[in-house]
Amino acid sequence: MATNITWHPGLTHDERSKFRGQGGLTIWLTGLSASGKSTIATALEQHLLHNGLAAYRLDGDNIRFGLNKDLGFSEKDRNENIRRIAEVSKLFADSTTISITSFISPYRADRDQARALHDKDNIPFIEVYVDVPVEVAEQRDPKGLYKKARAGLIPEFTGISAPYEEPTKPEIHLHSDTTSVEEAVQIIVDYLAEKGYIKAL
Template identity: 45%
Template sequence: MNTENTPQPSGDIRWHEHAITRKDRWGKLNTRGCTLWLTGLSGAGKSTIANAAAHQLFTSGVPVYVLDGDNLRHGLNVDLGFSDEDRAENVRRVGEVAILLADAGFVVFVPIISPFAEGRQTVRQRHESSGLSFAEVFIATSVEECAERDTKGLYAKAAKGELTGLTGVDAPYEAPRSPEMTLLTSQRSVETCAEELLSGMNHLWS
C-alpha cells in the first residue's frame, strides 16, 4: 500500500468527540478493545482459528467480533477486485472497521490474507495512533498444504488455469517478519491453535 495515496479527510471535516468516552465503554464492559490480525494464505486456517478463539472468549463473557475477509466482500468491499490496489484498499477499509469495533470495546479478530507487509503495517500504525492494541498473528501454513486442503477449490482452479491472481501461487504474499505470534497449523489442531492464541494474547484485553 502506498501511504501517499491513502485518502485524507477534507480540512473542513472536524473530529467530533463522543459524549461517552472509551474509558467509560471499556469500564462498563470490564474489558479492553483490541485487534488480532490473522494473516496467511487462502486455506491456512485463519477464519477457522479466529472463530474458534472468538467462541471461547464469547462464552467467557468477553465481547468479540470476527471481521471475516470473505464476508466483507459481500457488502462493504463488494466493489473491490483482486488487483494490488484493490487488495490494499480492502485491507485499509477492514482496518478502519476494526478500529471502530476495538474502540467500542470488542476483541476483534480479523482473518484476512492481507498479502502486503506495508498494508498490515499501516493498519498497525493506525491502531497505535488511535491508542489501541494491535497484534499480528501469522498463520504459517505452506502453499503446498493449503493446496492439499483446498477448502474453497481455488488451488485446483489455479492449477487448471481457470483462476489467476491466487496469493502464494501467481500473486505475491509477504510473510510477516516480526509477528506477535506464529501458529503452525500443520503441527497443531484448530482447538490447540485457538487456545494458544488466547493464552498468548489475553494481556491485550484482560
C-alpha cells in the same frame, strides 16, 4: 476527500473500557488461503463469547459480500480492502470489542498501516501469522481455488501467481499443519491473558 467535516470528540477508549468492563483490541490473522485462518478465527470468537467477552469476527463472508463488494483482487483493490478492514476493525476495538480479522492480507505494508492506525490511538494490535506450507494449503484447498489458479483460471492468486509477504515479527506465529484448532485458540487466549488484555480463561 470531503473537507467540510468536523471531528466531534466523545468518550475515550479508556472511559468505554471502564464502563463496559472490557478492553478492546484487534487480533489480525494473516496467512495463505486454506491456512486455517477462518477456522481458528471462528473457534476463537466462540470461545471468547462463551466466556462472556464481547468479540466479533470480520472475514470475507461479511466484508467482501457487503462493505467491500465493489473491490476486485488487483493489488490496488487488495490494498483498499485491507485499509477498510483496518478502519472497521479499529472502530470495533475502540468500542471495547475484541475484533478478530481473518484475511490473507498478503502485503506487509498494508498490515503495517493497519497496525499504525491502531497504534495512533493506543489500541492493541496483535498480528497472528497462520503459517502453512503452500503444498499443504493446496492439499486442503476446500474451495478448489489452488486448482483453478494452477489452471490459470484465477489471475493474481496469492502463493501461486501473486506474492505473500510473511510477517517479520508477528506477536503470535502458528503452524497450522502441526497445531490443532483448539491448541491455536488456547495459544492466542494465553497470550491475551499474559499481556493483561483479558483474564485467564
